[in-house]
Amino acid sequence: MAPQAESSEDIVARIYEEQLSKLAELSKQSGNLAEYRLYQDELQRLLVKKSAQSSSPPSSNDLQEEPQDLSINGSCKQESPSRGSSPLQQMQNITNQFLSTTQAHLLQQKPLKHVLPPISQEQFDKYTGLNTEELVKKVKELLSQYSISQRLFGENVLGLSQGSVSDLLARPKAWSMLTQKGREPFIRMKIFSEDPEARKKLMANQYRSNNAVPERVVARDSPAMAAVPSIDTPERCHSSEMSVDWVPTMVPNPMHTGLVQAPSLIELVAATGQLDTLLVTSRVKEMLQFHNIGQKLFGEAVLGLSQDMLVHQELGSVSDMLSKPKPWHLLSLKGREPFVRMHLWLMDPMNILRLKSYQAEVKAFRRRSGSCGTVQEDDRSSPFYSKKARYSFTDEQKNMLREAFHADPYPSTAAVDALALKMELSSKTVTNWFHNHRMRSKQQNREENGKLLCIKQEPDSNSLDGARYSSQNSYTTDSHNSSPDPSLPVASPDSTNPETSPGILDRSQSALNCSSTPNGNNRKRKNANPKYVSAGAVLDKHNSGEEDDGGEIDVTGLSETQPQSAAAQLSTAADAGDEVEDANRAKIARIEQRVTEGDLKWDDEVVDRQDCLQKLESQVNTTDTCTEDWEF
């Protein structure tokens, strides 16, 4: 760092000065004279300092002057953004002031996710008609073989979270059922599986990737790391509201980029030859004991273990690490990190001072939090606000929900409210459950039906000829799926809505009709997303009165959507197998259209009925639900 220090410092100083000028100008414009004067004073001070320095060059220790300012309550006070601190520190103060306002919150709230280069059209063209199941199988094997975690794989290869990876690997959708966006991960998997270099890179990248973890650990809820010597993240230590203005290491911060070229800790760890972990931990323990500082505090402040982590995992983790340190050679790169931190901390002459300062600030913060009532957890404006906490349904609640779903997968608002009231849950939670359950039941059903088509007749008297297709079995729930799904909204003949356009009865309609909606709210199910690009995948059944399920047919999809954009994609995507499948689908669609239109002149149909039926049946899953209702 030393060779860069001077130039970096100069850059920082210059930018600091520029920012000060800007701030001064802004203050002036906004009429805030007090603030304006403050900035002017600071500019003046800099000028004096600069002229003084020009006669006597700065010492190399300038960056460390008043090291206590690196603590949270040092120069971090907003009201005195810079006095007595180095240009670097001052710059950081300014930075944090910026970050503490508007867009800074956004930056902090949502650390940029891994952004992978988009898949080129060429790649899209190259990888068509992938067998997702086989691909997933292969990927699983590779991950297992190379001990690559789903998280790592997701973040580095797919650009997705671990949960998404898990979902993809556990329940791969058929290629034909995926949108272009949905296909991307599979294409990436394919590329990955075909590239041995990628696996090596991924493994090599493992530790670097792991380094991203502290973002979760550090940024969220604790001022952890405050007392760590500013090796890798000097910017972290500036805050007037410690839980608000923290700038996590991994958050790309344009204000810092390129200014401080300090090595990342992980690089430092990698470069560290050998540490006697026992010696390091013994010295740390001695010092902590001598100065009466808790190991927990040390863990939070120096090792970057947040309170949350400590509580959530095991309180004794720091203690374990200090009392039973693993030998250096047995530690992974990441495992070595805490020891490097300890080592750096030991080398820091101001270590205890910083820690004490941190301790005091923590105490003060907790007092403030306590007096303010709840902490910012619930505050949506807080940068630490995240999604609503996940709720866990009890078994009883699940049963109730399943029953309700069974009776009506599309409950009305009133029904949801009633259910929510009954179960002492929020309507939103119940709605979410229904939503997720519908989607996942459907997905599960697709899997169960394989990738084959399954058309069945809806027992719906609203159909002119009783020959509507439905995907009722797509609502089979985990507990009942061996017969025509009783959980489905089966509309009784007299329950159909006469106001509905003739021939249109979707499941929500029937569901609503079945439900005891007091106000007779007859909302229809909205059309599904027409983004589906494949034949047999378009879900818009509204006009044809059919429903989707595992690979259902869509008349409109074939007759309208496909010839357009989807067809364009398909034309490039179709391989020989797809062509056969498409041909069959087209046939099926024609049959279906005939049926839908009430045209029973089968003999005139260019498609041979028997032939079609046989083909259809051969393709359709042989489950009861599918076969029982085959009537024309």
Added chain:
DNA sequence: GGGCGGCTCTTATCATAGAT
């Protein structure tokens, strides 16, 4: 008939509690 807002749907994904 077109524009708009509200509603609810969809897919895709994130994020986390609990399990392993």
Added chain:
DNA sequence: ATCTATGATAAGAGCCGCCC
């Protein structure tokens, strides 16, 4: 530590009713 299951959310879309 990692995986799995699943609750929560984002974004985009279609349909309806209303208004002009």
